[in-house]
Amino acid sequence: MEKFVDGQKVAELFNLLIDGGVKFALLRNFNNEIPDKLSVDKDIDIIVNPDDLKLLRTILKKNKWKEVRHPWDFGNNFVFLYSMNSFLFYRKDGISLDICFQLCCRSLNRGEWFPLDEAIQVSVWENRKEVSDVWRYELSNEDYLIHLITRSIFDKKKFTENYIQAIESVLHFTDKMKVKAKLEVVFFKFTDTLIDCIYSKEYNSIVNRYITFSDY
Amino acid sequence: MSNPAVIYLSEFWTSKGECFRVEDNIGESIHLHYANLRFDITIEELFSLSNLMKDVVEQLIEVDSFNIDNFDPVFLKNVGGDLLDIKKVELHNIKLEELKVQRKNTLKLPVISSLRHSMMLRALNGDKEEYINYEQENPIFVSNKERLESINEYMSNVEYPFNNEYIVLFNEQNIIRDGQHRASVLMNNGVEEVKVLRVTFKDDKVNVSSTPYIDYLFRWDIPRIKNVLRYFWRLYNKFKTRLNKKIKRTF
Numbered sequence: 001m002e003k004f005v006d007g008q009k010v011a012e013l014f015n016l017l018i019d020g021g022v023k024f025a026l027l028r029n030f031n032n033e034i035p036d037k038l039s040v041d042k043d044i045d046i047i048v049n050p051d052d053l054k055l056l057r058t059i060l061k062k063n064k065w066k067e068v069r070h071p072w073d074f075g076n077n078f079v080f081l082y083s084m085n086s087f088l089f090y091r092k093d094g095i096s097l098d099i100c101f102q103l104c105c106r107s108l109n110r111g112e113w114f115p116l117d118e119a120i121q122v123s124v125w126e127n128r129k130e131v132s133d134v135w136r137y138e139l140s141n142e143d144y145l146i147h148l149i150t151r152s153i154f155d156k157k158k159f160t161e162n163y164i165q166a167i168e169s170v171l172h173f174t175d176k177m178k179v180k181a182k183l184e185v186v187f188f189k190f191t192d193t194l195i196d197c198i199y200s201k202e203y204n205s206i207v208n209r210y211i212t213f214s215d216y
Numbered sequence: 217m218s219n220p221a222v223i224y225l226s227e228f229w230t231s232k233g234e235c236f237r238v239e240d241n242i243g244e245s246i247h248l249h250y251a252n253l254r255f256d257i258t259i260e261e262l263f264s265l266s267n268l269m270k271d272v273v274e275q276l277i278e279v280d281s282f283n284i285d286n287f288d289p290v291f292l293k294n295v296g297g298d299l300l301d302i303k304k305v306e307l308h309n310i311k312l313e314e315l316k317v318q319r320k321n322t323l324k325l326p327v328i329s330s331l332r333h334s335m336m337l338r339a340l341n342g343d344k345e346e347y348i349n350y351e352q353e354n355p356i357f358v359s360n361k362e363r364l365e366s367i368n369e370y371m372s373n374v375e376y377p378f379n380n381e382y383i384v385l386f387n388e389q390n391i392i393r394d395g396q397h398r399a400s401v402l403m404n405n406g407v408e409e410v411k412v413l414r415v416t417f418k419d420d421k422v423n424v425s426s427t428p429y430i431d432y433l434f435r436w437d438i439p440r441i442k443n444v445l446r447y448f449w450r451l452y453n454k455f456k457t458r459l460n461k462k463i464k465r466t467f
Binding site for chain 2: 081082105106107108109114116150154157186187188189190191207210211213214216
């Protein structure tokens, strides 16, 4: 039987961050698993403003959260470029907290972690949404869409069902021009093709079309 | 902003220690880096430049039978330093049984074996572990397993040689220098004899020792000496730490 983390403890974690004054946003919550249906095998992904890194560490340490090695850290594969902050991973009461400080993706070259354009990082904090759920803050629809697309293409190299559902849940609540402007600093001349593929639900062909794109 | 989709198409270091690199920045441009310089060009310009370079190489190599289209460009880059020493290029038939490959034995020592023992052929027959863990340059997002499967599938539908590219041998040696995948698939498909491209170099240059494990065991260059010293230094430090702990516990 699948074991879930204690929803009350999840709520306490978010309250801890809010009360401590840490500027954060929840990155993903597929199938509304947070707070009550989150499996012990899964983690909570949040983004924290890099200015609050020290504050975050102090608060978590004070509340007995244990910093552990990130599950993706196999030593030489865990490289962060362009002054990007490395991820942090904390555990307490069966809850795993995966923290990043920039919206990022893995480079296609050697898999190094790579922050998305500065304009997107600024937008994360300018446009984060306040919601009534226990996590209280999440990304704006446009930034969430950028996050889902870049993660699918660069990190997962495919669009999985969870990601497709999440993309479609926000796609029609986003400003197409704003999304385009943000995608352009990541995908350059491929942006129009990418947007067409997403609107026509041709998710399976995106990665292949991207790496074989030659109109530049 | 830098492009996250940068793919190194080709890279090499000159004898002066300067790097020449061709990068595909997907959706943006092709970057040619040489030392501290960078040129941005389009894909079309890259193809024009590539054709120009092909002409240059063909003119530099004054051997009538040399045809640049017979070679895989990645392979040509790897032997680039020796191209001017080519004396003769000829096509001839050879039995696949006579072909040999360079590989590592169970002791991880380099040996020359018959094609029958190549890891690609063994992988095609189900023994995939060594091949899957083997480090090689593959097309982007293609794993070793996928590469072998695609070559196998491709070769079932078209006839050898493909794009006029042959299995390449050097001098009088029957060791495959390029085309091990193709040779393995052909052998697996029951082919007995194939046409190969034999390239002869001046003074038998680029020959491979028939006993590479001896060369390996007795070749002591600076990086290898450094590695061994580093290993013993680590061993010494571990021993020292353990000894210190033991002394502390005792007293």
